[in-house]
Amino acid sequence: MGGLVEALGLTSTFELLALSPPGWGGNLLRGLANSLQIAFGAFGFGLLIGLFGAYGKLYGGPILRDLLAIYTTVVRAVPELVLILILYYVGTDLINKLVMGFGGERVEISGVVAGIWVLGVVQGAYATEILRGAILAVPPGQIEAARAFGMPPLMLMRRVTIPAMMSFAIPGLANLWLIATKDTALLAIVGFNELTLETKQAASSTRAYFTFFLAAGGLYLTVTLLSGRVFKRVEAWARKGQPSLRQAKS
């Protein structure tokens, strides 16, 4: 047993995970902060795209609807890794062309912005489908009633559609948020210093692979479980005033 503990590198685990420089704990936490920052940004950007996408799919003209269908189909069929590379190169090329067109210098795009842009476009496709389904689940009479009152479209969206669809959208969005946190790990492959890459660097320089990968797994798991809690509370808030499904069933 002692040999196994030594082989796994558990004897010095606490020294390795210490927060101050000889330990690598600080690096891991910094990586986690980067990951969460990108996940938040991408989730928000994705929600924005999703909201417009869902409205476009439901109320837009035939061409817009077909284009959005192509967008959601392509994004959901092509691996995120490939999309990340394509969108990363397209994004940097476009910005550089724009900046040089105005006579500026070539710019380096920060990893955080690139990550948010890339993952946001991916998340947007999923969010479009989730929000479209949620809007369809709102009883049409509510939206028609608001229209009959002469409510302008934006106010209708803010006061009727979004609050009424929240309870249908939250479970899907909770899932999407978990996908966002896990997809940030893919940015490690394009060399962005988020949690997974920090972990790999720490692991390969100390050769204590199990310690660091398990620690990072624990961090990711904590984020997942905590978000589950938060989303349960948000769902309860979004459902307030609605009869509970569990009670209705029995």
Place this chain on the structure above:
Amino acid sequence: MRAFLLPHRIVMILIALGIVLWCAFSMRWDWIPKYTDLALLGLWRTIWILVVTTILGFLLAIPLGLAQAIGPWYLATPARVFCTVIRGTPLLLQIWLLYYGLGSLFPQFPWIRSSELWPYLRQAWPYAVLALTLSYAGYEGEVMRGAFSSVAKGQVEAAKAFGMPRFTLFRRIWLPQAIQSALPTLAGETILQLKATPLVASITIIEIYAVASRVRQDTFIVYEPLLLLAVIYMAIAGLITLMFRWLERRVPTKGV
């Protein structure tokens, strides 16, 4: 077909054809002949990994789902913990944990080094297959749990009333109906699994994504290999969808 070919769609298809032709003639495709053999090998590896891990993962998902649906607590709890851990951590981290972690642990034991498995354990693909299998099983175990609990109780009770032995009941009544209700979800999960395969390129396995990366590094051509790669993945995803649709149609459904 007529409903699909509306006037605006015809225009869009023409524009799409125009873009494809423009891509074909003005982008650089001269690298293709040099890399054809490697690309075919990579494509074969991608499909091989996808098929093997899906089948193994599904076989592992059945006991996981069953344990969570009807198992006693000492089976249900580990199964639930396994599914939560797999679904709560990124796949890339799992792959690296297995490849670098186990890969650095095994050489320390002389009996593993001298065993007949050692030539395989030194390669990367056993770790890739293991990681992807566990991941698929983790996600699918959750699906199968729902599918097992959703089988109508009367069906199982009727089989019991006939005096059917438990294993026959499981094989003839419970499992087929659970699989039938899980099929649409399985199709989606299999496409997710396809989208997970390029991750194994990060542990030195040359599959189709790694081939595209190599073309990019060798020739500094950025967009063409990536676009072709996206088209290939879309084609495989389309094939998977068609296959599952065919499977779903072969399973007789209840007349409504």
